[in-house]
Amino acid sequence: MEILKNRRLWLGLGLLAGLIYFLTPVTAFAVTTDEITKTIGDFMTNGNGDNAVVNNFILITLLSVIPIILVMMTSFTRTIMVLSFVRNSLGTQQNPPNQVLLGLALFLTFFVMRPVYTDIYDQAIKPYQAQEISQEVVFERSEVRIKEFMYQQTRKKDLELFLDIADEKGKYPSYKEVPLTIMTPAFIISELRTAFSIGFLLFIPFLIIDMVVASILMSMGMFMLSPVMIALPFKLLLFVLVDGWYLVVESLVRSFQ
Template identity: 40%
Template sequence: MARRLGAALVLGAALAALLAGAAAAQDGPSALAAEGGLSLRVVQLFLIVTVLSLAPGAAMMITCLPFMVIVFSILRQAIGLQQAPPNMLIMSLALFLTYFVMEPVFADAWRAGVQPLLDGDVTEAQGFERALEPFRAFMEARVSPAAVDALAAVAPARADAGGEAPLSVLIPAFMLSEIQHAFEIGFVIFLPFLIIDLIVASVLMAMGMMMVPPAIVSLPFKLAFFVLANGWIEIAGALVKGYGT
């Protein structure tokens, strides 16, 4: 009885192995196709993660975010506050103002490149080129010709014969132009607070209070001046209007 049971088990195992081999032979092409589809999805997921990881750098390169951050940082320094508002709050405010300014550009890039790519009407390269065109137009409207000429002179081989600067020249020139513009605005913002510091220092000197730090005494006056002038709204509005929004 035991021998019959063992033989039956061995025969059943052999039949199962044969059936599995036949099924694998029949489903071989479909299995390979499924594996190929899985590999394609893995590559797409990898590309998406890569793009998301590069998004902060792209935001710093082709938007007005550097300009906003520098101006608000200079404003905080001019008032005399070291940690108020904190860096996270300054960055958050700059991000939302950047979104406010760049929203039409984002919408144009979506309609021109991203949406046709999702619909399958264009290839990845065509979608990228179309999505980049609104950002190129935005940068060309803000970039300083002197910065473009300086970078093009360093690498004349990259200059486009048609007069359109390549991205390798346009993006750094745009960033340099935005930094320079932010410093110019920062100089104008700094002047009234510097005058308050000089007045307070002169009054303290006249009163013989040379041991009292002028920065501590002038801080309440600078805060009062900034609040009464509605400084945050005025500066934010001026920065946004500077982009024609």
């Protein structure tokens, strides 16, 4: 009986608190249409609006787009895929960890893309900070420099594929006029093909070690012993003796030059 009374007491207190909350007036802060119109006008005007507001808006937009640009329009895709192939071919499962591979791929991307970013800064951002060019020219010069990098790494066959699908083949005399919506997917599938080609070459020596170890174990009648476990030390030893990480990173960096 006491438990039932306590439940009724708590239920009554909860209903009372809810009624007090809903019946208490709450102050609402509204934005007037004049403020909205002024803000939109600041963004639409060129030079008459608040430059700080416009710059903050552009900065927030760029921050939301940077991850996509980093993954799809730089050397990051090929780099992270090749590093993942190295780990899978060794059979070390989670070693190196994902954080290490992502960090290495990120810094290798910064290293490979450094000439591109330097040119963008010298040709676009620096003149804009000196108020020598407009924002439109900044985006145009940056886009052209990124297109130049992607065009150098893209197969003509892949680029012609998307131009043919878009029914725009022969429309653009230079890569500078090709839209990013066509250049980017062509660049991505070219990067995927190159990464898979490198991954195939990485798997061959380790696959040979697995086959040799499996054949030896079968000839000795050790069917219950995992060949992967026995082959792992030999694969690690081979990778260390040939200085594998040096060769992989060197091949990756030089493949973009």
